Amino acid sequence: MSKIKFGTDGWRAIIADDFTVENVKRVAYATALWLKQNFENPSAVVGCDPRFAGPMFADVTTAVLASQGIKVFRAENMFISTPMISLGTVRKQASAGIIITASHNPPAYNGYKIKAFYGGPATPDDIEKVESQIPDTISLELKSVTDYVTEGLVEYIDLEDMYVEHAEASFDIAAIRDSGLQWAYDAMYGAGQNVMRRLFPDITFLHADYNPSFDGQAPEPIQRNLQEFEQLIKLSEGEIAAGLVTDGDADRIGLYDGEGNFVDSHHILLLLIHYMYKVKGEKGEVYSTFSCTSKIQKLCDAYGLNNTVTKIGFKYICDLIVNSGKPFMVGGEESGGIAVNGHIPERDGVWIGLMIWEFMAKSGRSLKDLVQEIYDVVGKFAVERYDLHVTEEKKQQIISNCKSGYSTFGNLKVARTEDLDGFKFFFEDETWVMIRPSGTEPVLRVYAEAPTTAESIKILDTVKAELLK
Numbered sequence: 001m002s003k004i005k006f007g008t009d010g011w012r013a014i015i016a017d018d019f020t021v022e023n024v025k026r027v028a029y030a031t032a033l034w035l036k037q038n039f040e041n042p043s044a045v046v047g048c049d050p051r052f053a054g055p056m057f058a059d060v061t062t063a064v065l066a067s068q069g070i071k072v073f074r075a076e077n078m079f080i081s082t083p084m085i086s087l088g089t090v091r092k093q094a095s096a097g098i099i100i101t102a103s104h105n106p107p108a109y110n111g112y113k114i115k116a117f118y119g120g121p122a123t124p125d126d127i128e129k130v131e132s133q134i135p136d137t138i139s140l141e142l143k144s145v146t147d148y149v150t151e152g153l154v155e156y157i158d159l160e161d162m163y164v165e166h167a168e169a170s171f172d173i174a175a176i177r178d179s180g181l182q183w184a185y186d187a188m189y190g191a192g193q194n195v196m197r198r199l200f201p202d203i204t205f206l207h208a209d210y211n212p213s214f215d216g217q218a219p220e221p222i223q224r225n226l227q228e229f230e231q232l233i234k235l236s237e238g239e240i241a242a243g244l245v246t247d248g249d250a251d252r253i254g255l256y257d258g259e260g261n262f263v264d265s266h267h268i269l270l271l272l273i274h275y276m277y278k279v280k281g282e283k284g285e286v287y288s289t290f291s292c293t294s295k296i297q298k299l300c301d302a303y304g305l306n307n308t309v310t311k312i313g314f315k316y317i318c319d320l321i322v323n324s325g326k327p328f329m330v331g332g333e334e335s336g337g338i339a340v341n342g343h344i345p346e347r348d349g350v351w352i353g354l355m356i357w358e359f360m361a362k363s364g365r366s367l368k369d370l371v372q373e374i375y376d377v378v379g380k381f382a383v384e385r386y387d388l389h390v391t392e393e394k395k396q397q398i399i400s401n402c403k404s405g406y407s408t409f410g411n412l413k414v415a416r417t418e419d420l421d422g423f424k425f426f427f428e429d430e431t432w433v434m435i436r437p438s439g440t441e442p443v444l445r446v447y448a449e450a451p452t453t454a455e456s457i458k459i460l461d462t463v464k465a466e467l468l469k
Helices: 021-038 054-067 082-091 124-131 145-150 159-170 173-177 193-199 227-235 265-279 295-303 314-323 349-363 367-378 392-404 453-467
Strands: 011-014 043-048 071-075 096-100 109-116 154-157 182-186 204-206 240-246 253-257 285-289 307-310 328-332 338-340 382-389 412-418 423-427 432-437 443-450
Touching: 021 054, 021 096, 021 109, 021 124, 043 054, 043 082, 054 071, 054 096, 054 109, 054 145, 071 082, 082 096, 082 109, 082 159, 109 124, 145 154, 159 193, 159 349, 173 349, 182 227, 193 204, 193 349, 204 227, 227 240, 227 253, 240 349, 253 265, 253 349, 253 367, 265 295, 265 328, 265 338, 265 349, 265 367, 285 295, 285 314, 295 307, 295 367, 307 314, 314 328, 314 338, 338 349, 349 367, 382 453, 392 432, 392 443, 412 453, 432 453, 443 453
Parallel strands: 043 071, 043 096, 071 154, 182 204, 182 240, 285 307, 285 328
Antiparallel strands: 011 109, 096 109, 240 253, 328 338, 382 443, 412 423, 423 432, 432 443
16 A cells, blocks of 8 residues: 655645545544544544545545544535635634645645644644554445434534635625626636635636536646636726636635736735735734745835744744734735634635735725835835756755855855745845755746846846756
C-alpha cells in the first residue's frame, strides 16, 4: 500500500490512482484515532466540494468516523466550501472539520483537508499525528451512512444556510444589492456558487453550474485561467463594476475592476487594511507572508499598525491569529488566501469579495479609484512572478549561490538581503527580487516588485539570465 503524505494544506492525489476509497478509509481511520486520543467526546463536520466523486468519498469518511464512535455532522449540501466547513466546525463546537477537496488543483485530483476546532487549518503537529497513524492496510466492517443516522452517530446539517445567515448578519448586503452597481461572479464551477446565488440572485454568473471536471481546467483564480471572465467584463464596457472569482473550494480570491484589469492579492490586502482601519475604524495586527508586497509595511507604518511577516503558507498566519493573544485585523498570502477579523481564522474568497464590494458600494467609488487611494499613500507598484523549471542539480546550485549572497544581478546592485523563507534581494531603489525553491518539484519561484509591471518583468528577465548562466 502506498505511503500517504499530507502537503502544506491536506492530502491530494489523482482520483482512482492514489485517491481511492481504500486510501480514504486509511486516512479517515487515522483521523478517528487522533480525534479519540485528543478529545473526550470527539465530533467532526464532514462535507465535500463539487469535484468528481466527492459525495462518495465524504460518505466513506463519515462511515469510518462513525464506526469508531465519533459523532459526525454531515453537510447535506454538495457545494460546500472549505470556509463553510470551518465555520460549521466552530458553530457546532466540533473537534475537527474534514472536507473532501483538492482546492485549486487540476480536475484529475481530489483531496482531504483537516480543519481544527477553532475553524482554521490544523497545526503541522496535529497533521503529523494523523499521518503517523495511517495504517498500511485496513479492514473495517462499515454500515451505511443511513444506519449511522439511525444510531444517532451521524446528523445532517445545512452549512449553506449557516453561511448565508452569517454573511447577512456581517455585511450590509442590502447596500451592495441596492448600490446601482452591476456585479459579476465566476465560480470556476466551484463550491462558492450556491451561496453567491442566494446572496445575489440578480448578478452576472459565469461557470456557476455543476461540472465536476471543471470543464478540464484547474479551478485556480489566476489571470491566465480567467480570460473568458476578463473578456466578459471588458465587453460590458463599464456596466460591470467589479468581478469576483473564487477557486474550487472557494477559499482563494481573484478580482477584476470595471475595466477588466486583474487586481491581485497584494492590492486586495492593501484595500482591506485601508477599509478596515481608515473607513471602519478597526485596529489590530496585520499578518503577511514573505512573498507579499513591501507596500503592506509602508501602509501599516502610515496608519500606525503592526505588520508581522511570516513564512509562506496560511498555516503560519492562522497560528498567529489563534495563538498570539493580540487583536487581529487582516492576514493573507500572495496566492489569494486572505482572512479578516469578524469571521473565522481561515482563507475565504467569497467573504473577502463581499468586503471589497461593500467598500465600493458604501464609498460610491470604483475599484480603480480605491486602488488609487492606496497608491496615494504607498506609491504605485506591481509584483510579478516567473516559475523557472530547472533540473534539481541546477536548483540546488542556485540556492547555494543565494546562501553565499549575490551582490549584483546584471546591472542591479543588491543593497540588502532577507532570508525568512527563500531569499529576497532588495536593490538600491527598494525594488526587490525574491527566489524561493519549490519543495516538491524542480521549480524556482522568482518574484519581483517595482513601480510598474514592465519594470518588474525587466527585473525578472535580468535575474533569470543571471541565475541560468
